[in-house]
Amino acid sequence: MPRVTFTANLRRLVDCPAAEVAGATVGEALEAVFTRTPQLRGYIVDDQGALRRHVVVFVGGEAVRDRVRLTDAVAPDAEIAVMQALSGG
Amino acid sequence: MDTLLVGTRKGLFTLRGNEVARVSFLGTAVTAVLQRNGAIYAAVGHGHFGAKLHRSMDEGETWQEVAAPKWPEKPADIDDRSPTTGAPVPWSLNQMWVFEADPREPQALWCGTIPGGLFHSTNGGDSWRLLRPLWDKPERRQWFGGGYDFPGIHSICVDPRDPRRVLVGVSCGGAWQTDNGGESWSVASRGMFAAYMPPEKAEDPVIQDPHRIVRCAGAPDVFWAQHHNGVFRSIDGAQSWQEVKINPSSFGFAVAVHPRDPDTAWFVPAIKDELRVPVEGALVVTRTRNGGKSFETLRSGLPQRHAYHLIYRHGLEVAPDGQTLAMGSTTGTLWLSRDAGESWTALSRDLPPVYCVRFGGAA
Secondary structure, three states, X not given: OOEEEEOHHHHOOOOOOOEEOOOOEHHHHHHHHHHHOHHHHHHHEOOOOOEOOOEEEEEOOXXXXXXXXXXXXXXXXXXXXXXXXXXOO | OOEEEEEEOOEEEEEEXXXXXXXXXXXXXXXXXXXXXXXXXXXXXXXXXXXEEEEEOOOOOOOEEEOOOOOOOOOOOXXXXXXXXXXXXXXXXXXXXXXXXXXOOOOOEEEEEEOOOEEEEOOOOOOOEEOHHHXXXXXXXXXXXXXXXXXXXXXXXXXXXXXXXXXXXXXXXEEEEEOOOOOOOEEOOEOEOOOOOOHHHOOOHHHOOEEEEEEOOOOOOOEEEEEOOEEXXXXXXXXXXXXXXXXXXXXXXXXXXXXOOOOOEEEEEEOEOOEOOOHHHOOOEEEEOOOOOOOEEEOEOOOOOOOOOOOOOEOEEEOOOOOOXXXXXXXXXXXXXXXXXXXXXXXXXXXXXXXXXXXXXXX
């Protein structure tokens, strides 16, 4: 099953250890994560379900293309990494 | 003053007895705060991970994340775009900007947000409802952002005589008023004018930029507005507004009105919109006690040389006693006055940039 990991900056706010979840797309895999940890949803996607502007999801090291409907395919052994853009001051 | 809550760019600071007694959410923006009915509500802005609402039932010792206002699903056939930039208006919470109590129920709250949503909760933030009649008004599509990419509701003025009567202030979208708890809304910013618009649009009430609007609790037909282009007052329940000129400047963000005397109000002027620092590097508070006929310039205790503080729209508040005021600046200084602004004492000069100050136990 795909494995989803989360940036340490997010783990500081919500308890979200790496998880192996079912799913053939990024959206399905994340939905499985949100079912386990409902609080996590609003930290990763916005009110309409699109990726937050400053959140980046990588599948096998490549940033996903469809940030709105999350339809990028994930292989059964994929590594999905939920990261954040760098910014601040 | 029992408790003063100070939301900053990097945390929530709780002062008791003029000392910082507690620091919450250190490192994270706190954009709005309210203490009401035994609960403290803190709007926490995580930047990357969005805006979250936290509630404390034990004076800030522990916090629980509760529901943040959330937009309903955006219909696919709606082309909702900023009239100035053409960018799609996100039907998604960016920032909680202000909380106010709804006196109809002990757990009832209003929340104004960016983009310009007005939300209501009947259960202390466990769930929220978007006021669709305001969001769906065709004129809402004319609102635009001022300082932010999208417009926002920063002022919610409840009429204590009838809490179904509510006025909201929008940057940039004027003022709107309901007399039925939000079922219908009418524009309430006639008389304001916008020098940042072409002449034919300058008096359009729908695109005005009131930076902050406050209502006198003891005389609820009187409002004061610190607008992008000056100070305005209404004495007829926001049916009309009249400009009030102030020296040394009428530009600023914050305004406070005395809770019982509608003729007494405080402002913190900056030079002008393209130069947002105090006049001649001297921070002052201006106060009227005669309904705007004249203003006093109050300086005692405030820095008068090379002082470049700006007071944001929620950075000035008067306590229910009408004598105690708190003020926090972008430079991280927090002042308190116990004599209606005659003199000020710096409680700290070293905080992060201050977004909002709020007396505990209010409302």
